Amino acid sequence: MTGEQARHAQRIVEWRESLATMGDAQFFELIRMYLGELKSPFNKQNLIEELSSFLRKPDNKRKIAELLSESDIEVVSAVKFISEATPRKIADFFCGKFTFSKLYERILNLEERLVLYKHGDFLFVNPHLDETLSTIATKSVLAWESCVEKENTKEGFRLSPELLLAFAAFVSENGDICKADGSFKKRAAADIEARFQCGQAPIKRLKDAFENMSILVTNSSGSLSVDMPRFRSFAHLPEALQYAYIAVSSLGRFSRRMLVQQAKLLIEVLLSVRTGFTKENMIRTMYLATENTRRDGGEEAFGATGRFASILQRARKTEAEAESDGQKENAFDEMKRTGCVFSSFERLFDSALELGLLRIRGIDCDKNDIFAPISGIGDLLAPPSGTERKVLSIDAAFSAMVFPGRPLIALIDLANILELRKFDTAVSFEITKKSVTRAFNAGMTEEKISEVLSDACMHELPQNIAVSLDDWRNSFSSVSLFRGYVLRVSEEKIPLVTKNPALAPLIAETLAPGIFLINAESDAQAARLIAESGLDFIGKVRTAEKSDGAAEFPVFRARMIEGCGEKKCGNITSVEERKAHFDKMREILDSMDITKEERECLLFRINRKIVLDESQLKAESVKFAKIEAGGMDFTGKVHIIEQAVTDKCPIEITFASEESSGVESVSGIPSGTEKSDDDVRVSMRISGSDDIRTFSISQATKVRRIYDTAFRR
Incomplete structure (x- = not known):
């Protein structure tokens, strides 16, 4: 048995477990809907096997798929491709398309139609339908590329090595450009507008990104300066990775793991675009990309050697250390649990657009903007080249x-x-x-x-x-103003210092015979230099060393996201064909000689798209239950309500209106009854609201049980 077959078999077991753990009312109602009348004695496991046999029949699987609407297929696809799917998680994915209540209703309907099932806290697609749904429940149903109706030929702003050089030169010249809140001072803002054609917005993002990556540091006077060693480490990255790190870091200061995963996500989405996405579908694609695999930010992606390879090696080492600290979890998982993932992806999209990694390619037939990446994004993943060009x-x-x-x-x-x-x-x-x-x-x-x-x-x-x-x-x-470390040695030991291969290159100035200014940035570096010199007569500065900043910019492997492409309709049948099927089932029902209660129950199943063929339209499959009582039948009204409380089913209560000579009906789910000497009062949550009202059963002219899905109970 292959790994895929083993997983499929495990899902079959889980589906059977979900049936076995259902409440009896829910389970037996499901069995009656598909297998017909229950005959005693019966065994629950045998009934589950009979339902499995029903689902293994090709005609039944085909019919279930044919009756799925476009919205049904979208929900099924979301459950299929979103890990640990819950109604709330699916609702977040479809935010703006479905209200939560309507989506929840659709999920319940897909459960009773045997398309979805719940195991534990999560939703899954019925494994019996895997092959049948494989061509219609796809990622392209959830996020598809659009056809461009009208091209946009205008070239917009984009990041470039020349811009990063210009920005670094500008900050080096004008460090005092920011207020305490990080915004530009008025004079600096005017200077930026005058010098940079792109305006303030991209430069502000660039400034924020460089600060959050510690390429820009704030000195004691409050001015900004460029940390050149760190900037140089950043510049060793492939150009695409530089821009992805800038887009992510402009949004805030992230942990190394989160920085890598967001940058990788952005690059992979950009690599996967062929024609273009609407903003909504671009953000959905980001979400689906995080579902593919756990991400590792330290892979050797380009087979580089030399200094570039050493950066990769340090990155891999740091990544391994992070994993050993228990940080293997996908960094997006916490965002999904807290419900902020889509807002985070929208901010990332806006950042990429403002920095020129994305552009408006045109509009589609519905006048929606279509976004595509800058041209040649794949070429920018290569290590830096062209260092000899004269520019x-x-x-x-x-x-x-x-x-x-x-x-x-x-x-x-x-x-x-x-x-x-x-x-x-x-x-x-x-x-x-x-x-x-x-x-x-x-x-x-x-x-x-x-x-x-x-x-x-x-x-x-x-x-x-x-x-x-x-x-x-x-x-x-x-005139010289020195700041550094002064090394003083006796006259006889001067040659040991001036000819020492570790110390001699770092003597910035000979201040006097035997007094040297050492070019060191920190106590830690000075101590390290002394140790490397091998001169044991020199005292050591004891302090902790700083880590190498180059490992803060790891290189990762990026690849295209599977499943991106043109939208596929998904539906096997048209709206008209599905309507014709249900109209035929209603005609057959109309011709049947059955009771009012049986007809109402079977019609409810047709309307819920449960009936695949006329073999399911059997009066014997309807459990006998009194569903309506009125007038002087006080006992009948009480019985219907008490049964509805037990089954958590909705009811409709009709009573004489106090404001008119007519009647008024109220529907809802009863939560309990309270008996008095001459009456019974029922508490009921009113449909469509959270209001709970109490009604007198003796004053009700009619009480009627409303057919509802057993999966809501």
Whole structure:
């Protein structure tokens, strides 16, 4: 037996268990509806086997499927593809399409039609119908791609390496741009509008994302600055992953696991789109994608080597540590339990749209906007390439233009050298004394600056650039303000330091003979450098080390979501064909010589779409019960009500109206009776409301039991 066959067999067992644990009234009513009259003596397990035989007949399975409406198939598909399905969970998925009460009613109807069953707290599709429903209950019924009626040819904003460079340069130049609440200051907002053609909204999202990923940090004065080592780690990611992390992180600060899973979800949805989705279907696709598999964020996706592979290795290690801490659960499960998953997906959709990962491709025949991803999203999953392309143009007036073609990792050093002028169709910068001084402050030498510019430039650097760099370097070096770690050694041990391969490269300045400024960022780094030097006569700084930030940006494998495609009607039959079947059943019922009660019960079954053929229209299948009493038959009225209380069935009470000479009828489910000396009063929850009213049975002119599904009891 294969794994699939074993699972199917287990589901058959669970379906049989669900029948065996039903209340007797519910179970026997179901048996009568499909197998007819119950003959004593009977055995519950034998009856379940007879019902299984009924369902194994191809004609019966085909007829059950043929009588499913489009809405029925949508609900069945949702139960099939949503794990741990409950009425509330299904209602959340169809929010705006069905009210909860109508959806609950439809689920009850599908249970009594043997399409769905409940096992424990969850809903499942009847395993006997798996093959029959396989071609009609599909994901494309729930979320389908739309045909574009009218194309949108307008190109919109999108993220690019040039934008990230421009933003980093802008923040490096203008750190004091935010108020205490994170919004832009008035002057900064005006500056952003003037320099960035896209306006404030995408830049605000970019700022929030970089802050939440700790690429932007707030210093003691409240200004923002770029953490270049962390930015460099981020730039090593494939371009698509960079943009997905930005879209997710713009919404808030997430745990590493949640960040990875949301970014992966977004990429997989974008990869799966061919023509386009409406917003509703895009969000539904996100939901269905989370049902596919548990996600692992640290897979080696591209077979990379070298530095890129080392990032993947660190990511895998961190992911394994997370799993060992008991974090294997899909991070979306908690969101689904709390009911906030769809609002979260809508925010993610809005973020992707505003950042240009999604665009409005056009409209469909119903004038709904159709959304599709930016072109070439799959190509952006490859590791950064094209680092040798020349994309920089510098003129003698110190103006610089950066053109597309280089990945972010090959542009990142320019953020410390260039000053942003305008981000438009082309990105214009300027090389100024202020921007070059910023590069010197970041630890870049004159030679390094020249190397970075030359490496990206399409032509030789203008001579006046080299002259100005030398002048600015002399000016910068004339006065120095140091901040760092001072190492003092005796004269005889100076050579041990200056010739030490671990320490010598990190001597930023010789302040005096035997006094060195060490280029270290923290106590932990200084202690590590001393340990690596092997000089045991130097005291150690004892403090905890900081972890490598590169592991905070893991690479994951993304793949297309199965089941996305054009909408399939799903229905085997048309509305007219289904109507013709039930009209035929009603005609047969009209021709039968049966009692009023039997006719009403069988008609109720036809209207509930339970009757597959005329063999189910048997008077013997109706359990005898008095359903109506009136006038002076006080005992009959009490009996009907008490039976309805037991069965939790609705009743209709008719009594003389106090406001007119006519009569008034009220329906609802009775909850109990209270006897007095000369009367019995019934408490009843009124249909369509939560109101509970009490009525006198002696004053009722008629009491009538209303046929209702046994599954509601």
